[in-house]
Amino acid sequence: MAQNARSHRADKVVKRMGRKLTRQMVGSLVGCVHCGMCTDSCHYVLANPDDPTYAPAHKADQIRKIFKRNYDWTGRVFPWWVHAEDIRTDEDLEKLKDIVFGKCTNCRRCSINCPMGVDFAVLNRMARGLLVSAGVMPEGVAAVSKDQWEVGNQMGVLPQEYLETLEWLSDELENEFKDPAARIPIDKRDADVVYAINPREVKYDPRTISDAARIFYLAGENWTMPSEGWDMTNFGLFSGDDELGAAVAQRIYEKVIDLRAKRLVLSECGHGYRSTRCEGPNWMGKEVPFVIESSVLTMLRYVKEGRIRVDKGRNKDSVTFHDSCNNARSCGLFEEPRELLNLVITDFREMYPNRVENYCCTGGGGAMSMSEYTPLRLKSAVIKADQLKATGAKIVATSCHNCVDGLTDVIRHYKLGMKVMQLVSLTANAMVIPEKVVGPVDAP
């Protein structure tokens, strides 16, 4: 019997696969015709032309063969005819791990280039989830997942550390505007906006929080930040662990409901936006009773409505825009950042290709947390480096913290001499500070 020859972990992966399969996934598993049209859409392939194992269809086949051997009729009867093969040993699982975590960033570029509509990124994420459920994953993925389960955010930021950071940022804000009302409200009930952030901002980049706070303050927004459930990132998206995804999303949704807020605004983070705005309700299995939007849309609305005044002359350097895969390819957020950029900078240079067709920063899919694959990642980044270089821009703007780290690595490795900035910082820099600031209006 096939299952008796499997290791305990391999058996768990195969059995769990049967429970995880959706119609969409099965369609993608049986629909591939091996035409190879996806091959040149992958930055790993383009950067490693002599290694055919990077081809998306080949990577997908490593998952497909298990499905075919165990769940599809032809593969069960004539396995050799359709390359169906069972997964038997822990070594097989390790090999699969290196493919699904190390050779793919789940960027979905191959999916949009597949004539059959095969969504390889969904299959890859499923395979990651199966491996994680069997305890097979890169160390970084295990560590980050543990932090998100146990501490409540993916960087293990303790509540005190978070609140102290907001406290000193509030002090700075108050000093800047000489206004005791210019502070970051915590857990304010009935606010119009709850602002949730990426823990990276607390840990490494608090200026993005203060930039956002300045914008909310000058816009006269009735806003707040939550004391808990503030991490809008979700490692469940990367690890493929739907249970983690649902738990993290629920944590933040419940806090917004508890605060009776009207709108949840997410700071600039591609995977955070996708998992909180798009996938969270799917993982949880229920709709969310409030509006969720990217801070890019919020800032754009403030500028358009005249709630904040901007002077684009304050950002004179040439800027190009990098579309985050999760924002653009999985959530359709690509025009609004450009609209905002054109209001706050003077010299915009489009990257080629762009929007839905942009290449991954190479740090996507949780790749930044998997140090064992860094050499592979940086080698494949030559595609991104060429793309950045060709724009001739001094600044690369992006709406994603993960991309900030990924691009910074690429720029450093390929010595491009560019600076990475987020739209919140460019917008804050372009803001014209009025003599008298209209304070936030509390809800009745």
Place this chain on the structure above:
Amino acid sequence: MSESLRFVSDELQLMAMGFMATVYILRVRWLLKFKASRDRQAPSEYRGDSSFRGIVYSWANIAMPWSMESTSRMPFFYVQFVVFHLAVAANIAMSIIIPYAPFLIRPLIVVRLLQILFAAACAIGCYRLYRRLAHPAIRLISTPDDLFSLALLTLWCFVSIFAAPNRPDLGEGPLMVYFVMTAFFLVYVPFSKISHYLYYPFTRFYFGRTMGYRGVYPLKRVTQMKPTKG
């Protein structure tokens, strides 16, 4: 027409078609047994995104080579795809027309056009076989089923060139081979990659539904010049 040719062009085809239809029904039932996941998130506030538009765009993708980088960058490859699939469709139609409505392909011009189409498909099939074996990535992903299906379709197109005139009076050999091959195909197809057209509506439907709902489809592309390096 001999009794054998009449049998292979009529009863045998019907039996094979019945078998194929039965297997397809079972296959679709099997696929529908898997639960379809939903998109529960709110639609984008800023654009008129819709699942319906996404689905239509996704289904129409096959006729829009400009909609994907993979096809827009390789127009010749796309033309091959169109010609090959048109030839296969014409070939299937011909297998029904010959026994039941032969007058439709009686005009010489129709016969010649079909022969040209089948010859082109045959040449494309040969090239695609070569590509499967020569391109390292394609060779790696090719299964025996992929190679066999392509080889058999190519051979079928070749045989069809001689069957298209539908002249059993000049010798029944070409028609006999053609109909036996067609019947074999009808039985083999549901178990092979050739049945991909059965899945296309499903995969494209779900992908288009999600992408449309999220505002990714229809694809928005800004016309631009590729910047030159240096």
